[in-house]
Amino acid sequence: AQSVSQHNHHVILSEAASLELGCNYSYGGTVNLFWYVQYPGQHLQLLLKYFSGDPLVKGIKGFEAEFIKSKFSFNLRKPSVQWSDTAEYFCAVNAGGSQGNLIFGKGTKLSVKP
Amino acid sequence: DGGITQSPKYLFRKEGQNVTLSCEQNLNHDAMYWYRQDPGQGLRLIYYSQIVNDFQKGDIAEGYSVSREKKESFPLTVTSAQKNPTAFYLCASSILLGSNTGELFFGEGSRLTVL
Secondary structure: OOEEEEOOOEEEEEOOOOEEEOEEEEOOOOEEEEEEEEOOOOOOEEEEEEOOOOOEEEOHHHOEEEEEHHHOEEEEEEOOOOHHHOEEEEEEEEEOOOOOOOEEOOOEEEEEEO | OOOEEEEOOEEEEOOOOOEEEEEEEOOOOOEEEEEEEEOOOEEEEEEEEEEOOEEEEOOOOOOEEEOOOEOOEOOEEEOOOOOOOOEEEEEEEEOOHHHOOOOOEEOOOEEEEEO
8 A cells, every 4th residue: 555654753943954854655656746734723735746857846935855766755855944834744645547635644743943 | 716615613523423524615626535634643535536426435434424416515424433533624626637636725624523
């Protein structure tokens, strides 16, 4: 069965620190990859997505993610976090040929100290 | 404004009662989904529907039921058979599955508490 693993349950950083959140998936074929963000009290929003082409994908608010096929990974990065980045981040995979639903990781809570 | 509307936002239920959560979308999306979100568990798929009058079970369908009588609407009923119904429920939609993009648009969620 397909699965998505997010390595960190809770990450605490100070403002201006660099961020990298790990995401690995288990599926050998073509995948579409997503990072969603859930700010406190708000609904899930798409942060960025990868379908094909350049494996380095840029999203909103200065976030980027790199798809490394050989490692089945899609890690999320940001060079310098802000207090407003405090949120929960979910990695998700849509495996090629599936019915269209996304498989989500368990989420990583990011707390940024001002 | 186009989007997904879930209601109610908060709901309390006594054990043994069924409850129905509403989800309406005006995005003209073909596919709709129900996920359950629990702390530390991420999002788990309950049911999804690709087309009107058709729906499929997800990973945790037991104790839930859905209907899709209209393209815009995908209500979820949490039945008394659901052993642990207290959770945050998220409805989502996406464009036609043929494109296989998988990008989901989410509602704001409904928090169900069973007393």
